[in-house]
Amino acid sequence: MSKRPRLLLSAPAYWANLWADPLEQGGIDLFVYGRDAFQPETIDYALSFRPPPGLLKSLPSLKAVFSLGAGVDGFLTNSDYPKHVPLVRFVDDTLSREMATYVVLHTLMFHRNQRALDDAQRKGIWLQSMLPRRTEETRVGILGMGEIGTLCAERLRDLGFAVSGWSRSRKNAEGIKSFAGDGELGSFLAQSDILVCLLPLTRETKAILNAKTFAQLPRGAFLINAARGGHQIERDIIAAIDSGQLAGAALDVFEAEPLPESSPLWNHPKITVTPHIAAISDPTASVHMVLDGIARFERGEPVPNVVDIERGY
Ligand code: NDP
Ligand code: OXD
Numbered sequence: 001m002s003k004r005p006r007l008l009l010s011a012p013a014y015w016a017n018l019w020a021d022p023l024e025q026g027g028i029d030l031f032v033y034g035r036d037a038f039q040p041e042t043i044d045y046a047l048s049f050r051p052p053p054g055l056l057k058s059l060p061s062l063k064a065v066f067s068l069g070a071g072v073d074g075f076l077t078n079s080d081y082p083k084h085v086p087l088v089r090f091v092d093d094t095l096s097r098e099m100a101t102y103v104v105l106h107t108l109m110f111h112r113n114q115r116a117l118d119d120a121q122r123k124g125i126w127l128q129s130m131l132p133r134r135t136e137e138t139r140v141g142i143l144g145m146g147e148i149g150t151l152c153a154e155r156l157r158d159l160g161f162a163v164s165g166w167s168r169s170r171k172n173a174e175g176i177k178s179f180a181g182d183g184e185l186g187s188f189l190a191q192s193d194i195l196v197c198l199l200p201l202t203r204e205t206k207a208i209l210n211a212k213t214f215a216q217l218p219r220g221a222f223l224i225n226a227a228r229g230g231h232q233i234e235r236d237i238i239a240a241i242d243s244g245q246l247a248g249a250a251l252d253v254f255e256a257e258p259l260p261e262s263s264p265l266w267n268h269p270k271i272t273v274t275p276h277i278a279a280i281s282d283p284t285a286s287v288h289m290v291l292d293g294i295a296r297f298e299r300g301e302p303v304p305n306v307v308d309i310e311r312g313y
Pocket of ligand 2: 185280
């Protein structure tokens with residue numbers, strides 16, 4: 001009888017507990033890093049989000065690595081990733097739909113002046129003078145038109161916003177203006193009243209949300225970052241808000257996570273902070289991805305959503 005594939009799961013305890021039970025019932029031998037003893041040379045597959053430095057390199061028989069999340073920067077910004085080992089990322093409609101609810105929520109909050117209206121309510125002010133703009137007059141620009149960015153763009157277009165997207169390659173989605181490549185970034189920014197970041201974190205996109213970028217937006221634009229903290233320079237966000245260049249920001253991700261207690265972002269009146277929960281991978285869907293992927297690797301079949309390691313996403 002051929003041996004069962006051996007999978008090493010490395011994740012914080014609260015995540016590992018969610019994934020371990022269904023994986024254990026999936027016809028594989030599971031080892032949870034930090035809980036179970038294992039021999040590195042016997043591990044065939046690994047599942048993680050941000051593996052401890054050196055862990056993957058210490059597994060000489062790895063056939064593939066699976067990411068618990070859509071973003072794979074936790075593997076690739078670490079220079080010790082064993083580049084000959086295929087890396088499979090999590091792609092799931094539910095994840096994209098949840099991301100879209102986050103982006104739509106914060107787009108509407110800004111577009112409808114909801115923060116100012118909440119503030120007026122608390123003070124007992126009937127703020128009828130603060131009329132919302134017409135939806136089609138608010139221009140939303142989405143950085144990153146992949147699985148998630150495309151769905152967010154479509155949802156916002158269907159609500160009536162003027163939507164555009166920026167990506168490496170030209171897109172052709174109905175009613176969504178496409179900007180492509182570094183050469184078109186400036187003109188994309190110049191027409192984005194709300195800038196939404198849904199890029200993967202790579203060498204090229206690191207720190208893209210900086211003072212120079214904000215200066216190219218229309219004055220009083222709003223920033224939504226639900227991608228990675230490594231995209232943003234937090235002191236530049238605060239400076240741009242304090243100068244009026246940005247009207248505010250909704251941030252789900254941070255340079256350091258958890259966001260340190262001392263961060264000025266916590267109490268800034270024009271910034272909404274959420275704890276990297278714009279969307280959470282669904283355990284059932286991700287267990288299915290892993291078990292299906294392992295079965296395909298074992299049969300020598302192509303596996304979907306393998307990352308281009310050189311490109312970084
Ligand atoms: P995809 O890989 O499907 O899409 C990435 C998009 O970014 C593509 O359109 C790509 O262009 C574009 N892109 C990449 N590099 C560049 C560049 N240098 N210049 C211009 N465009 C670029 O990713 P997903 O949509 O699945 O996910 C996006 C990110 O969202 C993830 O990497 C993750 O970090 C984040 N995320 C955050 C979550 C949260 O809870 N906060 C949850 C889930 C994901 P092209 O199409 O031309 O290749
Ligand atoms: C992801 C995330 O990348 O949750 O999926 O951040």
